[in-house]
Amino acid sequence: MERLIFYILALTIILFSVMTVTSRNILRAAIYLLFVLLATAGIYFLLNYNFLAAVQLTVYSGGVVVLIVFAVLLTAKIDHKLEPVNKVKSALTALLAIIGLGAILWAVFGYNFTGNGMAEGAYDVKAIGSSLLSYGQYGYVLPFEVISILLLAAMVGAIMIAKRYKND
Amino acid sequence: MKEPLDLTPLTQSIHDYLLSYLSPFWTTTVEWVIIGVLLIAFVALSVMGLVYIERKVAAFFQLRLGPNRVGKWGLLQTLADFLKLLMKEHITSKNADKFLFNLAPFIIVIASFLAIGAIPFALGLQAMDINIGLFYITAASSIGVLGILIGGWAGNNKYSLIGALRSGAQVVSYEISAVLSLLTIVVLSGSLQLSTIIESQSDGWWIFKGHLPVFIAFIMFLIAGTAETNRGPFDLAEAESELTAGFHTEYSGIKFAMFFLAEYVNLFIIAAVGATVFLGGWMPFHIGNWAAFNEVMNYIPPVIWFFFKVGFVIGLIMWFKWTFPRLRIDQLLVLEWKYLLPINLVNLIVVAFIAMMGWYF
Amino acid sequence: MIEGIGVTDFIVVATIMFFVGVYGFIVRKNLITILMSVELILNSVNINFVAFNKYLYPDLLQGYMISLFVIGIAAAEAAVAIAIILNVYRKLQGIDVEHVDTMKY
């Protein structure tokens, strides 16, 4: 059952990823991206990483994609098709991507991944929360603080950039 | 003391029964189908009920009679409307992006259904009780806004586009306040799991236990929830005088009905979450140590309690709609970012302090 | 852990997604599509982190946390990027990456 779902999700991800970057209708591309992200959230649910999945849903699907759709709504017209990509460039890039993919898959399949064989740890929200704010080993208070500063800076920056000045 | 009616044995017996005939894979599949069918049936019925109630409430507020022709007291009016919508022609405007145009209603409805799956209707009657239930509901319902945006854009109509942008901005903004006000209870009960949150209210609902801050949070939640469902007085996306019907102007027939459905499902979800988190979900109403009174209350089954509370919250929201005048878009955003958000943040800090000091009952 | 699915399956999915993102990033000209490609790349990395966490070090939270942080950064990045895109649109009436060259030599 789970295996089946995984395959469906994986297929969704791959298919819609490709459609995202090839679609000539920009809003559709955004929707395909949404599907990719939803499928990713599905994979997280499947792995029983519920909190992460919900974060993915809220931030990515409910936040980033909404932002992108907003940007599209403000910058594109409905009958506006993106110009077709340069054939040579596209072919070259596709070749590069395929070579890179091949190289990495070759490396991945040639390597034997072995886990540390430990039992699964606690992934409930409490464990995540205390780990986020702990100072000790496997405590993430520093990155947490850095991220919060980053978000603040991004917020201020975004407002300043998008602000309309009087003389504009 | 009588234990509240637990429906877990019922679901468990169904599960065991299925397992005895089918492989685990098929058991799960069949269970999902059953749940899906039940939910759809429930949603369809309750939305019909809600539409009827809303029309009656509106009529009551406006000193009219409301629907009273089809069936006894107009009870079948919504069914008739539904049939009419089902049979209407599907119109798609010129140059519309057909794929997205057809997709949008589904996104909204699916988002609503995803969210409703985690609502605990009664003890043991919950499709899924995951450990981040509350967060899951907000996450799932946050996808719905995409349907609004896409639907408004794909119709190739500038009014619907403006309506979509407005509702999009509105929903995204007010979602923050809604989540923040829910977080106060998460802080107090120490869990995101809905069953645990309900469990933590067995000795009193949070709205009674949590002093003023929780009451403020409840008010905030009601305001934010009303805005999130695009209902009056925050329904300016559908301000008829300015934007005709907002983002779903171009929709007709059953697709329009789906937007309509989603709107009422969202209303139900907001009310259900509010009732669960602040008003104790299916927990019966108890007063201190009035043992006899409490015992009587215990005899009312949890399902009834739950729907009673949901009805109460829905009633409040309908009351708002027909009482307050509609806001302007800038007033709406100012209300959120300059008033509700700061109040919520401060309130959350206060509640965190209360929780830390253990100052709640 | 999913029965019958190994960590390599996740890596394959993530890698394909990554290179599709790279392809989009290089080929597309619209700034918003480029941004979407970047999101694909980030997301593929997240899948990798999560899969490694789940399969190789299930007792720890590192991959989980990194994924959370990546999601946070992606949100910040998207917000700033879209602010820039809107500003570019306002200035240049278009968001083709090749038009944004007023500061070129």
Add this chain to the structure above:
Amino acid sequence: MQTNFSYTIWIPLVLLASFLVVGLFGDKLRPRLSGLISTVVILFGAVLSYWTAFQYFLVNGKADGVYQTIVAADYEWLRFYDTLAIKMGVLLDPISIMMLVVVTTISSMVHIYSFGYMKGEKGFERFYAFLSLFSFSMIGLVIATNLFQMYIFWELVGVSSFLLIGFYYEKPSAVAASKKAFIVTRFADFGFLVGILLLSYFTKTFDFQELMQPDNAAIAEMAGLSFMGMSVLTLALVLIFMGGAGKSAMFPLHIWLPDAMEGPTPVSALIHAATMVVAGVYLVARLFGLYALHAPDALSVVAAVGAFTSLFAAVIALTQTDIKRVLAFSTMSQIGYMMLALGVSRYGGTEGLGYTASMFHLFTHAMFKGLLFLGAGAIIHAVHSNEMTDMGGLRKYLPITHVTFLIAALAISGIPPFSGFFSKDIILSAAYEHHPVYFWTGWAVAGLTAFYMFRLYFSIFWGENREYEHKPHEAPFSMSFALIFLGIMSAVVGFIPFSKYVSSDLMPYETHLHMNVAVLSVVVAVIGIVVAAVMYMKPGGAADKVVKAVPGLYKLSLHKFYIDEIYLFVTHKIIFNYISRPIAWFDRNVVDGSMNGMAWVTNKVSNKIKGLQSGQLQQYAFVMIAGMVGLALFVLYWASR
């Protein structure tokens, strides 16, 4: 049982707080309120200082008849490595407590006085903020426990002096004067810093108490180490004295002090007469143990510089017409006196008479010179001019100023029983015991001092009656209060038996009036006064005839011996022409030329290759990814082999 002196830390801290409050929020407050805050705070500091002095000198500063050096507070501020740290603290011994009293007293008087003097000025609250900053820094300086703390506050004092001289920053001359003062003292402080580094390099400490330990091996080693014909210790101490000389306006670093009179007159009284300029004297006194015991040569330098400066400045003061400048040169002269006294002193007992004398003179000088400046301020306030030639016959209009000014003039001239007499007398007796040249120099300066002070006095208050645009009026109460207070102080502080409290080895001893010296100095002072009276008391006196008799000398003195011009000549004509110009040519043609050549080549080359940098992000990304993939393939290929 020692008294706990730790409360003294509050004296600088409240002043700092007052500076911050008035400085940051001064423009929000009403000017008078910010002035009031500063004044109340400095009065509080003064009361604390008096209490400290009382406790220390009269109650229990002594143990076995010797004054103790008390470290009332000590905080580590900056640690360099495990044996060297900079500390901040409060060191109490007789001279620091004396300085505390002097600084807070004069500062309080100036604060009160400024209420009247600065009334209605733009930047009233800024003025008070700077005054607070100055008082804070000066107190930090005098209570320093170590050389480095002293250096820090030394610079802070320099900064606040700079700010106050340039208070009228809209006046170009004030700006120039503040810059001049800052640059000259900075130049001198460079010597100070090098001296500190030398000293601390060898002794590994900044702490005064450790430095003063008689059996300090490092000091002995330094004294034994020879460099360019003198011991390293002597060199270090001479360099430190250079810092002191800069701040105290000793020849040849004196040129900033007359110009510093551009600041408001209360500032001149506070900084350039009574407190800051004696910082150099204080510095030498603070390190006196080192000077006297290990480097008598450095002390000879101090004495020589002091003696020369006192004579030199007194001669210049004879002919100046700007009353504030006369007072400025007089200050230089008197500080030269103090330096002389330090220079002729030796360590311990009655040998250390000069040390006591110097500190005593510092104390009395602060009172009467502060009074003179404040009096001058009152006169300027009344007449709206600095020039002596614009004044005359003012005694009728300004009775209080007249009386107090007279007291101060008598005090500085060394007429008994005013305070100056006593301190000058022991300076002269100390000089007498050391070397007759120093004594006769000091004696002559005493006569000159009496002469120029009474020249000033008679020209202002007597002489011909002039018509004034509006009738000069007595200063407001806040100003005359300060005058009266300081007048009383000037008259009586001479009776303090100073040697009982301040001595080079902290051991109290007795001094007696040296009759011969006293008679000689009083006689020369009286001669000076009489000559001045003859020349200036009546209109059309004998002054012009004297000027005509020795025109060269007169001009030389009037132009301050052309020292400023010499500085300008050296810098502009010699350094600029013969050193800077060739360097500039070299810089412009050779150095810049080669740089420009490189830039030209770069420019040409980059024009050729700039197509590579297309500015197209996607092209870069493509190349980058290609490189990455290529690298990955390369590594994989090698790994698989």
